[in-house]
Amino acid sequence: MTADTLLPALTAAARHAAHPATAAPCPCDAGDALLADRDDGTVVRHGDIVAKAHAPDTDPAALALRLSVAAGLPGVLLSPLTPASAGLLGRRVTLWPYGGPVDPDTPDAAPWEAAATLLARLHRAPAPDGLPPMRGPAKAARAIARLRAAGPHPAAVPVLRAWGALPGWARAEAPMPDVTTLCHGDLHLGQLVRHPAPDGPWLLIDVDDLGVGDPTWDLARPAAWYACGLLPTDEWLRFLTAYRAAGGPAVPADGDPWSALDVAARALTVQTAALAVAKSVAADRPLDEVQLAVVDACDRMSSAPPELTQGFAT
Incomplete structure (x- = not known):
């Protein structure tokens, strides 16, 4: 699977999570952004939604336990939007709320x-x-x-x-x-x-x-x-x-x-x-x-x- 295949599908997943009851095209003015694209994960943003495709060798059971930890520690870890990952083109995908990162320029x-x-x-x-x-x-x-x-x-x-x-x-x-x-x-x-x-x-x-x-x-x-x-x-x-x-x-x-x-x-x-x-x-x-x-x-x-x-x- 190439980035040419993954990125559109991952972006579509983020858009659908932001507007689950709306068919394409996206009804809002929020743009899409590629936040990370590495061997260990690809992350895209649409508005206030972030979708992450985890590494190809991710263990679904281990990821599920890790997601449960995040969901159970509000105020420490950002909580996922859904309790389980989904499959997308052979990758595990999770959905998260967008958070503002540390500013490297300050x-x-x-x-x-x-x-x-x-x-x-x-x-x-x-x-x-x-x-x-x-x-x-x-x-x-x-x-x-x-x-x-x-x-x-x-x-x-x-x-x-x-x-x-x-x-x-x-x-x-x-x-x-x-x-x-x-x-x-x-x-x-x-x-x-x-x-x-x-x-x-x-x-x-x-x-x-x-x-x-x-x-x-x-x-x-x-x-x-x-x-x-x-x-x-x-x-x-x-x-x-x-x-x-x-x-x-x-x-x-x-x-x-x-x-x-x-x-x-x-x-x-x-x-x-x-x-x-x-x-x-x-x-x-x-x-x-x-x-x-x-x-x-x-x-x-x-x-x-x-x-x-x-x-x-x-």
Whole structure:
């Protein structure tokens, strides 16, 4: 199935959800917008409705459990419009209300406190029986597989060396240390929206990686950015302080957080670097400044002991 086939069908699904009693053509002035088109999902918007076609290998039963979690945690996760996914051209499709995203052009207004508080509330919520493992480590392993398939590149050497030094759970080769905590699995600022837009409360979105596991993974991306020198100290501390204030269980209530965060932060750094190098090879272009920073951090990991109090950038 190609995008030429999927996109019109997905857009039609969003339009039908917005106007279920109206035949085509669409009776409103709302335009259609492609919000995302990646291997792991295609997302379109029509007015206040968003339709998402999940990855082709999505397990319908696991997705149903994840949707039930979202529906059962209003105020933490954006609730789906329907309790189950539908089939469309071999893909599972879900419908959601539109939420206003974080504005990338105003980094000073990034909702770090909201993200941290929502994470803490998620981590403290009970997980339903049968919920599959959080998919963060599996995504990191796929990034490494993509790097290895991309072909030779000098930057791949320190990335793969750093990957090999991680414990098995961070490489999806062994059970996670925590297999009971409810986790998001892929937390970054793109996973927050305001609903209703534009001034409603912040909510977490994207349940594809939701599951039980080690909650340190959900803090790992901002921790890694901080450790790599890409996130200012004050923003990192805003995030960490808000998470602790909300009773988040991933780190100690006070003192040094790195004894808990070090492994997951290293894993997210390796994942980020692996994807950067793979994309660089595919596009035949050099790494940019940010991408070089995460590759350099991978190189430093080889000589830096774990659980550094200041992260692994120094």
